[in-house]
Amino acid sequence: MEDLIQIEGVAKSYGAHRVYENLVLSVRRGECFTLLGPSGCGKTVLLRLIAGFEAPDAGKISIGGVVVSDPAAGINIPPDSRNIGMVFQDYAVWPHMTVYDNVAYPLKIAKKDRGEISEKTMESIEMVGMQGLEKRLPSELSGGQQQRVALARALVAKPSLLLLDEPLTNLDANLREEMRFEIKELQRKLDTTVLYVTHDQEVALAISDRMAVMDEKGHIRQTGTPWEIFERPEDPFVFNFMGIANFLSVRRDGEKYLVGNGAQPIPWEKPAGEGKEWAAAFRPSDARIAHEGKGLRGVVRRASFLGSMMDYLVDVDGTTLRTSIETHEAIANGLMFKDGENCVVDFHNLHWFEAESLREVIGANIMGANAPEVKS
Numbered sequence: 001m002e003d004l005i006q007i008e009g010v011a012k013s014y015g016a017h018r019v020y021e022n023l024v025l026s027v028r029r030g031e032c033f034t035l036l037g038p039s040g041c042g043k044t045v046l047l048r049l050i051a052g053f054e055a056p057d058a059g060k061i062s063i064g065g066v067v068v069s070d071p072a073a074g075i076n077i078p079p080d081s082r083n084i085g086m087v088f089q090d091y092a093v094w095p096h097m098t099v100y101d102n103v104a105y106p107l108k109i110a111k112k113d114r115g116e117i118s119e120k121t122m123e124s125i126e127m128v129g130m131q132g133l134e135k136r137l138p139s140e141l142s143g144g145q146q147q148r149v150a151l152a153r154a155l156v157a158k159p160s161l162l163l164l165d166e167p168l169t170n171l172d173a174n175l176r177e178e179m180r181f182e183i184k185e186l187q188r189k190l191d192t193t194v195l196y197v198t199h200d201q202e203v204a205l206a207i208s209d210r211m212a213v214m215d216e217k218g219h220i221r222q223t224g225t226p227w228e229i230f231e232r233p234e235d236p237f238v239f240n241f242m243g244i245a246n247f248l249s250v251r252r253d254g255e256k257y258l259v260g261n262g263a264q265p266i267p268w269e270k271p272a273g274e275g276k277e278w279a280a281a282f283r284p285s286d287a288r289i290a291h292e293g294k295g296l297r298g299v300v301r302r303a304s305f306l307g308s309m310m311d312y313l314v315d316v317d318g319t320t321l322r323t324s325i326e327t328h329e330a331i332a333n334g335l336m337f338k339d340g341e342n343c344v345v346d347f348h349n350l351h352w353f354e355a356e357s358l359r360e361v362i363g364a365n366i367m368g369a370n371a372p373e374v375k376s
Helices: 043-051 099-109 114-127 143-155 173-190 201-207 226-231 236-241 327-332 355-362
Strands: 003-014 017-028 032-036 058-063 066-070 084-087 161-165 193-198 210-214 220-224 246-253 256-259 277-282 287-290 296-305 309-316 319-326 342-347 351-354
Touching (some): 017 032, 017 193, 032 201, 043 161, 084 143, 114 143, 173 193, 173 201, 193 201, 210 236, 220 236, 236 277, 246 319, 309 327, 309 342
Antiparallel strands (some): 246 277, 296 342
């Protein structure tokens, strides 16, 4: 599959603040690609560079094989000549215009004839389920409806590329879930390339064909399918950012690998490498709690009822971990623990990281007592 977007060696700074240096990224034609990262990492800046609202300081941006930005060559094609649709976080619908006029605006600017404007505008309105509301003003619409208007306006000119800048952030939880599936369905139906930026891991996993995880310094840490990112993280930053993360400290003592500051040897395959300090990384769902049997002995420090789930914070020789179990399963199997109870915890699907690489990510010493509980 050919690339629609190619970003080669892009740099961008605002005064002394460097957002990107030598950024390289490609997005394939027809895919839904998500750029995922913490707030302030430069996700929106990248969309603005691709759209042409801003220009890079260095490097080259190409869309469909055409160079649209290249400072060295003096190239900077204006936004309205890039065949791009964009939906902003705050919708950016015009309050004095009806739904119809908001959606029709790009076609009017392009000086299309009245018949074509009417046909394409109504087609786009119907596509996002807003038929019958075309005469309403934005003040008469819900947040979800305003977002649909913004989406219809971005799609009305049938762009080759749709840029979505955190478009679901201002919606409530139910609407966010509904809209993310609608966006994915529209992308499939129209065969449009989508570049979506967000800090929401759940949205990224749900809608992406591929995704890239970016850190707060504007570096891309890993690119891959949602499954690859979640199940095969390349470093602790990616693992930690993709959900609630446990990092169980393990130290090497001669030929033994011991947990925390105690004497319990690890009951799993040893990490590959000669390092002396390690972290076994896993999700709460990857740890199984029991009263006895195989695993590490620990003490329940906090038992939390979360409705459908029981969530336990367990201390194992001075290092803490979280594990969860469905409430009905916990009741059926006698696993409703109380604070202070002894337990045994076993694990699967572990990822090994050297402790030093983890310190760089979370800015703390995880080894020994008082290890922090790490959350995304």
